[in-house]
Amino acid sequence: MSDxxxxxxxxxxxxxxxxxxxxxxxxxxxxxxxxxxQQKGKSLVVLLTQAPYYTVLQKMGPDFEKLTGIKAEIQVVxxxxxxxxxPIELNAxxxxxxxxxxxxxxxxRLFAKAGWYEPLNKYLENPNLTPPDYNWKDFGPSGTxxxxxxxxxxxxxxxxxxxxxxxxxxxxxxxxxxxxPTTLDELQAAIKATHKAPTVYGFVGRxxxxxxxxxxxxxxxxxxxxxxxxxxxxxxxTSPEAIESxxxxxxxMKDYAPPGAIGFNWNEAQGSFSQGMAACWPDGLxxxxxxxxxxxxxxxxxxxxxxxxxxxxxxPFSGTAIDALALNPFGKSKEAGWxxxxxxSSRAVQSRLSIEGSLTGTRLSIxxxxxxxxxxxxxxxxxxxxxxxxxxGRPQLPQIKDVTQFRDIFxxxxxxxxxxxxxxxxxxxxxxxxxxxxxxxxx
Amino acid sequence: xxxxxxxxxxxxxxxxxINQHIYTLMILPAAVxxxxxxxxxxxxxxxxAVHEYSMGATTPPLFLGAANxxxxxxxHRFQETVPRTFYFTLLGVAGPVLIGTVAAxxxxxxxxGRGILRTIFTLPMMATPVSIALIWQMMFHPQLGVxxxxxxxxxxxxxxxxxxxxxxxxxxxxxxxxxxxxxxxLIVLGGLASLPEEPFEAARIDGASFLxxxxxxxxxxxxxxxxxxxxxRSIDALKSFDIIYVITQGGxxxxxxxxxxFLYLQAFAFYNIGFASAVxxxxxxxxxAMSVALLLVxxxxxxx
Numbered sequence: 001m002s003d004x005x006x007x008x009x010x011x012x013x014x015x016x017x018x019x020x021x022x023x024x025x026x027x028x029x030x031x032x033x034x035x036x037x038q039q040k041g042k043s044l045v046v047l048l049t050q051a052p053y054y055t056v057l058q059k060m061g062p063d064f065e066k067l068t069g070i071k072a073e074i075q076v077v078x079x080x081x082x083x084x085x086x087p088i089e090l091n092a093x094x095x096x097x098x099x100x101x102x103x104x105x106x107x108x109r110l111f112a113k114a115g116w117y118e119p120l121n122k123y124l125e126n127p128n129l130t131p132p133d134y135n136w137k138d139f140g141p142s143g144t145x146x147x148x149x150x151x152x153x154x155x156x157x158x159x160x161x162x163x164x165x166x167x168x169x170x171x172x173x174x175x176x177x178x179x180x181p182t183t184l185d186e187l188q189a190a191i192k193a194t195h196k197a198p199t200v201y202g203f204v205g206r207x208x209x210x211x212x213x214x215x216x217x218x219x220x221x222x223x224x225x226x227x228x229x230x231x232x233x234x235x236x237x238t239s240p241e242a243i244e245s246x247x248x249x250x251x252x253m254k255d256y257a258p259p260g261a262i263g264f265n266w267n268e269a270q271g272s273f274s275q276g277m278a279a280c281w282p283d284g285l286x287x288x289x290x291x292x293x294x295x296x297x298x299x300x301x302x303x304x305x306x307x308x309x310x311x312x313x314x315x316p317f318s319g320t321a322i323d324a325l326a327l328n329p330f331g332k333s334k335e336a337g338w339x340x341x342x343x344x345s346s347r348a349v350q351s352r353l354s355i356e357g358s359l360t361g362t363r364l365s366i367x368x369x370x371x372x373x374x375x376x377x378x379x380x381x382x383x384x385x386x387x388x389x390x391x392x393g394r395p396q397l398p399q400i401k402d403v404t405q406f407r408d409i410f411x412x413x414x415x416x417x418x419x420x421x422x423x424x425x426x427x428x429x430x431x432x433x434x435x436x437x438x439x440x441x442x443x
Numbered sequence: 444x445x446x447x448x449x450x451x452x453x454x455x456x457x458x459x460x461i462n463q464h465i466y467t468l469m470i471l472p473a474a475v476x477x478x479x480x481x482x483x484x485x486x487x488x489x490x491x492a493v494h495e496y497s498m499g500a501t502t503p504p505l506f507l508g509a510a511n512x513x514x515x516x517x518x519h520r521f522q523e524t525v526p527r528t529f530y531f532t533l534l535g536v537a538g539p540v541l542i543g544t545v546a547a548x549x550x551x552x553x554x555x556g557r558g559i560l561r562t563i564f565t566l567p568m569m570a571t572p573v574s575i576a577l578i579w580q581m582m583f584h585p586q587l588g589v590x591x592x593x594x595x596x597x598x599x600x601x602x603x604x605x606x607x608x609x610x611x612x613x614x615x616x617x618x619x620x621x622x623x624x625x626x627x628x629l630i631v632l633g634g635l636a637s638l639p640e641e642p643f644e645a646a647r648i649d650g651a652s653f654l655x656x657x658x659x660x661x662x663x664x665x666x667x668x669x670x671x672x673x674x675x676r677s678i679d680a681l682k683s684f685d686i687i688y689v690i691t692q693g694g695x696x697x698x699x700x701x702x703x704x705f706l707y708l709q710a711f712a713f714y715n716i717g718f719a720s721a722v723x724x725x726x727x728x729x730x731x732a733m734s735v736a737l738l739l740v741x742x743x744x745x746x747x
Binding site: 083084086087090091110111113114115116198207208209210258259260261262263264268271272275277402404405408412415416419 | 459498499500501584585586587602603604605606607608611691692693694696697708711712713714
């Protein structure tokens with residue numbers, strides 16, 4: 001097994017390197033009437049999280065340097081480390097990083113309140129700093145909503161929109177005369193029908209604490225429930241919908257997921273699904289690339305991509321989380337930093353990140369571009385699901401400051417349910433534990 | 444060569460001072476460095492531990508007195524981490540010490556290929572914990588991992604390894620044992636090489652069997668070395684972080700959340716720096732107490 005994985009990693013590296021010569025120049029001619037060279041000679045440090053699309057962006061660094069004359073040192077670091085490093089640097093008002101990737105579904109409230117995002121409005125509105133063809137509106141409401149503060153301040157530019165949708169085995173479903181489920185009832189029936197343990201499990205998904213909260217959130221949203229009341233100040237995590245959705249999540253995990261799924265994050269679940277050992281896997285559509293890669297997957301061409309099932313209260317939808325590019329307010333060359341962001345979030349670059357790094361960006365015009373459709377190696381189903389997911393996107397996590405602690409506390413409760421605990425008691429306990437933390441962050 | 448000039452009075456006095464305080468002067472640079480890199484952070488931690496201090500806060504730290512410590516003592520999640528940490532430590536010490544001692548006894552004998560085998564045996568110790576943790580994590584996968592495949596060859600049903608609350612700590616201890624057994628072996632091997640020959644000769648002449656001489660001569664003589672290994676291993680296992688964090692992140696649920704993981708989450712995932720500092724102080728005292736206790740035991744076991 002270990003030998004196999006390392007070989008895969010080598011292959012991945014090889015593919016990555018092979019892609020380099022293909023990347024001749026920056027896709028698109030430098031915009032007429034815009035001075036990309038205005039900050040020539042400056043240098044930048046860009047901190048990105050490890051993701052296939054950011055690895056591609058890192059490789060495109062020389063293109064940026066050629067276009068602007070700005071030297072960009074692009075670091076790609078695992079997300080955990082970035083989440084650790086950023087608050088330390090920003091808390092110290094350090095200018096060591098100019099541009100950083102921010103996981104706004106986790107960091108938005110905390111970072112914005114601390115003043116760690118440079119407001120981008122004045123850069124976007126300045127025709128000397130933003131190319132005329134940039135087109136902010138192209139990001140669409142689901143992208144711009146994520147990066148905009150309550151008062152209209154733009155905190156970052158949308159990067160990858162995490163689209164938590166539904167992936168399933170078309171072949172196994174067809175055998176049973178099933179299509180992608182559109183309701184939770186159909187989902188449960190499909191899981192039961194396709195479950196043939198121990199060869200194929202009806203379901204695989206995240207069980208590991210913290211990582212499991214977004215998956216429970218899908219069931220919760222589907223049943224019409226929420227984490228917070230409309231004022232955003234009170235938890236609604238003991239509502240009938242919350243309890244029922246947790247019960248459904250836990251019982252599916254207990255009865256139809258592979259043994260040990262309680263400790264699975266997305267990568268273990270991806271392993272089971274890509275090796276043909278599970279019939280469905282609700283998770284991010286941006287994890288699809290390895291499923292369609294014959295060197296890594298046994299299910300190439302057999303995967304269907306669809307929205308997560310709904311109920312009478314909620315039509316099928318996708319859960320969203322976002323990865324955005326932000327400017328350090330304490331940086332020394334903010335204009336140069338902005339030029340990097342403007343370039344990286346431009347239509348041409350976003351399109352290439354999607355083709356080579358399966359970025360699920362929110363620039364809607366890309367998905368109708370014939371050139372993009374021709375170049376995208378992933379199946380049409382996937383592109384359709386991405387489009388539908390962006391349109392139906394609902395935030396997957398509560399909009400609060402202490403998201404990580406919320407995920408931790410409720411995540412532990414969920415794992416205890418999978419091990420047989422009572423959903424109502426456990427949710428009440430978690431709610432009691434988190435309530436003071438929420439109140440403190442609001443006060 | 445010219446005639447050597449006698450030293451001036453002042454120079455003589457400096458020379459005298461150096462001679463008088465030679466030891467103090469020699470440890471001075473180390474002492475200063477130690478003060479800067481240990482004492483200052485420790486003092487700062489003590490300061491933060493009595494404040495409400497969280498990263499990204501817009502208000503200055505608020506003095507809380509002992510509130511962080513009181514909160515910690517009442518925190519049920521922290522209370523669970525303490526016995527769990529000692530359980531992991533116990534397994535993470537017992538495994539390497541038992542296997543390491545046996546391995547040292549084996550490697551102290553002469554046999555063909557000993558050098559190469561011994562080198563191979565010490566390799567795990569030199570590997571980077573994070574990368575080996577990632578490899579073990581893949582091997583533990585209940586459906587795809589090689590361990591369950593190997594078990595299936597001999598007809599044992601698949602195990603859940605780190606993916607179940609009741610088996611996660613012993614499984615992590617296997618990784619810890621795999622990595623640190625060579626360390627114990629090297630210490631014990633060093634001890635074996637320094638043992639006197641005479642008692643063994645006497646025992647042979649008296650007709651003692653291998654087991655008798657092992658039990659009554661080798662092990663008692665080796666005990667001080669084994670004790671050193673136990674002390675070092677205990678301190679390391681107690682602080683173990685990378686292997687646990689990479690493989691389970693403290694899960695499933697909190698089933699493998701040791702004090703160190705709890706501390707990490709508070710500081711770097713929840714950004715509660717003040718509270719985390721209180722954990723640091725308590726954890727430091729725990730390690731100190733255990734080290735002192737073990738060192739006292741060790742002193743009793745040394746040869747007279």
